[in-house]
Amino acid sequence: MYEGFNREKLKQRKQDIENKYNNYKLQNLKLDMSRGKPSWDQLNLSNGIYENVDDFISDGGVDSRNYGILDGLLEMRKLFAQIIGVSPDEVIAGDSSSLNMMYDAISRAFNHGIMGNEPWCKLDKVKFLCPSPGYDRHFAICELFKIEMITIPMDNNGPDMDMVEAIVGEDDSVKGIWCNPMYSNPTGIIYSDEVIERLAVMKTKAKDFRIFWDNAYALHHLYEENTQLNILNECKKAGNEDRVFMFYSTAKISFAGAGVAAIAASKGNIENIKKLISIQTIGPNKINQLLHVRFFKDLEGVKAHMKKHAEILRPKFEAVLYILDKNLGNLNIAKWTNPKGGYFISFDTPKGCAKEVVAKAKEAGVSFTNAGATYPYGIDPDDKNIRIAPSYPQIEELKKAMEIFCICVELVVLQKLL
């Protein structure tokens, strides 16, 4: 760190940084970098969904305004089937929130059991594998249900599969693993095909072990299109077709709070889920589904739309990376990811600095996701990981927020050093 800096120069540097920090504080800023929210102009891309609503009848003659169609409109399931690479009868299209679908999948497992297995609420202990850094809302569901979380380290190919295989092979209380396989939240890495194969093939002690495959960013490329193996296909090949629940949504395709979400899985799983949700609901909001399909038409329509998102997001990611590099690139005090898609950049401070960096930024009017949030129980053992979400602010705000962020990083590191 700070190679070539003697103590005097470090002190001088600290003084400069403190001055800059205090100047920013005087500006009473209020910038939000905390969540992966699409921006105003991204949302505007989909306003056409609500233009020209002339009738409400689906291709199959279903009146989307009335009750019924538990698993969603056929045309919506067909569109998701194209996106996911499965058949329409392996899809349930629901309301807007894939998070809600994940929560419900866990809740059903606790109350009713999965495909005839013992309900998890009857077990002494339920554990989940949590590749980390990962998505805080996955971990929050586990915490609420008192599921013991086991942290699995991640590298550029995905979770540490030696560790995953060893644990699921011997402990039948391990019932699931959270995966965010394409542009993983927050690191942006893409699970390798080898990792996907191993997840599909591995022996699991628990019969009702499920991979929770949250593919929120499957189509969210910033540059060229990246692809990866289809986990359901791989599970089928390995004779483990019931192993995976795949979750998708248009939250970051159409409207974050008013898109359409879906779960995809083997026919056996889908039948089991439909039987249970037939008691929970009469069906999802089919008008929203109909309007979505009319707007996007097919997978090609979605892909063309995603290019427009990329055009808005790419300069923001590049601005963040440029500012990080410009300010911190030569100091060797931090590292960060350079993702080719998704919604986040993952930033590592030196050990023991992340919480303080986020607190300092907050003090200067810039909120980041809480440090620690990317780890189970909100505890980052090294207190180093910070999730940067470039999507929501307009670019000038974003640049300012990142300048302040870099200053906060230096400030905390220099305070530790001196």
Next chain:
Amino acid sequence: MYEGFNREKLKQRKQDIENKYNNYKLQNLKLDMSRGKPSWDQLNLSNGIYENVDDFISDGGVDSRNYGILDGLLEMRKLFAQIIGVSPDEVIAGDSSSLNMMYDAISRAFNHGIMGNEPWCKLDKVKFLCPSPGYDRHFAICELFKIEMITIPMDNNGPDMDMVEAIVGEDDSVKGIWCNPMYSNPTGIIYSDEVIERLAVMKTKAKDFRIFWDNAYALHHLYEENTQLNILNECKKAGNEDRVFMFYSTAKISFAGAGVAAIAASKGNIENIKKLISIQTIGPNKINQLLHVRFFKDLEGVKAHMKKHAEILRPKFEAVLYILDKNLGNLNIAKWTNPKGGYFISFDTPKGCAKEVVAKAKEAGVSFTNAGATYPYGIDPDDKNIRIAPSYPQIEELKKAMEIFCICVELVVLQKLL
């Protein structure tokens, strides 16, 4: 029954009825009287919700397209607060399905417990009181969760309160009661103010006993407006403000499958629920809420709209009652309700005939709700109750279906008599 008919005349009557029945069978009809679905022209009343969607920003400046606002848009909560007679901070406005909100309330009680009480999944036994005849989907939730259902008889004032008080006062495994207080499904009765007061005041052994107040038809008057005491107010007066969960939806105000649902309860309950659903979802579909509020504006707007529904529904109810009276009125073989609102007419055959009447109708191409569905476990102990749903068919179809129904009733009764 059939006073003044000797055996010969009964035989002749049976022959006539059989001839009529067989003639109908030849017509290969396909009429659906099974569910309380609004009709095409009722749904058309609300098409304006999707007209002129010019922007997506709420009065408070919230972008309804983006993430957030766990408890729904403030203007939607205000509208529900007017409808329900509570304050906006006693309301959570959600997605389309109030059934889903009821299911989720039960599911949360099982997994996490209510306001710090023991989760129901940890208990040996959970029981619910089920005033019957009642709503089959309430009973289906209980059955799925293995909640033991205790049938409570109903009269014109609501459930038998002596029985309710005796049971809840001594058995702490009794955790809830299903109530459909205004135009009760299927009898159409209105809970009396005395019943509502007794529900609010009664002593319950279980601290976490909840009244599941499914007020689906609160504003669904066919004639003049009927009102009743507000259960939450009564509970507050009695010092039992946490006792009730109130459920509402616009399913039968706007769109059956794409309306807005709400739960209302004491602030303590609402805080408890919000804490838990903050893990389940980021928020409901706010665009749908915004469009609803813009269309209906306020309670007066909703009431004016409900008058239009009544104009469509009233002739249907009257046609059903006219045909029942014309064909069966003098025979003294059946009785039925004459509701002033809601979606159903409840019909009682002589003991042991309902299943066969429904089967005969089905054979002639007319489907009714399964006999028994209005009782816990789908078992009507007297096999006499049939739910008639006049809303969905167009009036000419409806008349034909009811003529056939009356013939089926006579056919089954005459077969038993002879």
